[in-house]
Amino acid sequence: MSRDVYVFAEQRDGELQKVGIELVGKARELADDLGQQVAAVLLGSGVKDKAQELIACGADKVVVVDDVMLKEYVTEPYTKALTAVINAKDPEIVLYGASSIGRDLAPRVSARIHTGLTADCTALEIDEETKLLMMTRPAFGGNIMATIVCEDFRPQMATVRPGVMKALESDASRSGEVEEFKVEFSAADMNVKVRETVKTAHKSVDITEAKILVSGGRGIGSADKFKMLEELADVMEGEVSSSRACVDSGWISADRQVGQTGKTVRPELYLACGISGAIQHAAGMENSEFIVAINRDEDAPIFDIADLGIVGDLNTIVPKLTEAVKALKA
Numbered sequence: 001m002s003r004d005v006y007v008f009a010e011q012r013d014g015e016l017q018k019v020g021i022e023l024v025g026k027a028r029e030l031a032d033d034l035g036q037q038v039a040a041v042l043l044g045s046g047v048k049d050k051a052q053e054l055i056a057c058g059a060d061k062v063v064v065v066d067d068v069m070l071k072e073y074v075t076e077p078y079t080k081a082l083t084a085v086i087n088a089k090d091p092e093i094v095l096y097g098a099s100s101i102g103r104d105l106a107p108r109v110s111a112r113i114h115t116g117l118t119a120d121c122t123a124l125e126i127d128e129e130t131k132l133l134m135m136t137r138p139a140f141g142g143n144i145m146a147t148i149v150c151e152d153f154r155p156q157m158a159t160v161r162p163g164v165m166k167a168l169e170s171d172a173s174r175s176g177e178v179e180e181f182k183v184e185f186s187a188a189d190m191n192v193k194v195r196e197t198v199k200t201a202h203k204s205v206d207i208t209e210a211k212i213l214v215s216g217g218r219g220i221g222s223a224d225k226f227k228m229l230e231e232l233a234d235v236m237e238g239e240v241s242s243s244r245a246c247v248d249s250g251w252i253s254a255d256r257q258v259g260q261t262g263k264t265v266r267p268e269l270y271l272a273c274g275i276s277g278a279i280q281h282a283a284g285m286e287n288s289e290f291i292v293a294i295n296r297d298e299d300a301p302i303f304d305i306a307d308l309g310i311v312g313d314l315n316t317i318v319p320k321l322t323e324a325v326k327a328l329k330a
């Protein structure tokens, strides 16, 4: 019986997804606390060569189920494969990215193997005394942080949103074991026929990848003010993001939203312009390396988490900053 920490290493079109790599990093920490190993589960078709990448990022072993049935994500075959791996390996913990795939897969697996699942965790740690996994997530509209434990059933399972955990530096010299795991599929397992995969023509921006984010809140006043933020983001080679207030007002698309119901980001620089700093917003950006806030209200809560606060009108400050950065680069 293993008591290892497992990670569902999501891949799309044969490319490992960042969230899986981040979770392998977190799993490394949890497994070290438990004195156990980290295993990544890689499901797909023709994906075995990706196993080494997972080992370089912290996995001790990779369990690969390589089958044409797993070429594209379809709920039933993926659920069957992962359930079979879990039943055979008996892990202590299984982590999933809270991506559209992870959110579909994890609850189904949890029902099949009869264990609990804590969704959208923002922190995971091992309790020193009980050795249980403490799974923390916002609850009651983000007004409290709830820490949940799964005492009676195994494995303990959690989903975590992309960007919440930090990936380890990849180390190509790390070695590990790769195990090919066979799952017997029948035609009946493919209960959905994928006729065509249509990729969205408009490639949405992944703000979780940006090193610099210039983020606008309701304080910018209108949709066209995002142009001013874009100019600053462009000269700083960053991206524009937003609070939910602007998304709800239709000023910017939802893929730019930072926060509890948006994305979790940890850029090197987060510049909050006209954002009050509500807890639901802070939940998505407070782990940024350096936070600069521009707000005309000196009591705005954003200043409590900012490394540098500028009290003033963003309409004056943002264009000045853009000019200053341009001048520095000239």
Ligand code: FAD
Pocket: 141, 142, 216, 217, 218, 219, 220, 242, 243, 244, 245, 246, 257, 258, 259, 260, 261, 262, 263, 273, 274, 275, 276, 277, 278, 279, 280, 281, 284, 294, 295, 296, 297, 300, 312, 313, 314, 315
């Ligand atoms: P406001 O709170 O209205 O703040 C605007 C700020 O701009 C003020 O501080 C004001 O002083 C300042 N300002 C105004 N004019 C200027 C100016 N000219 N120059 C400088 N400063 C100026 N919010 C999120 O962002 N992300 C989420 O994921 C999210 N999820 C939520 C989930 C739930 C369940 C709930 C209940 C709420 C959620 N919210 C989320 C909403 C959140 O509670 C806040 O309402 C929202 O973050 C406020 O956005 P804001 O800071 O842009 O606007």
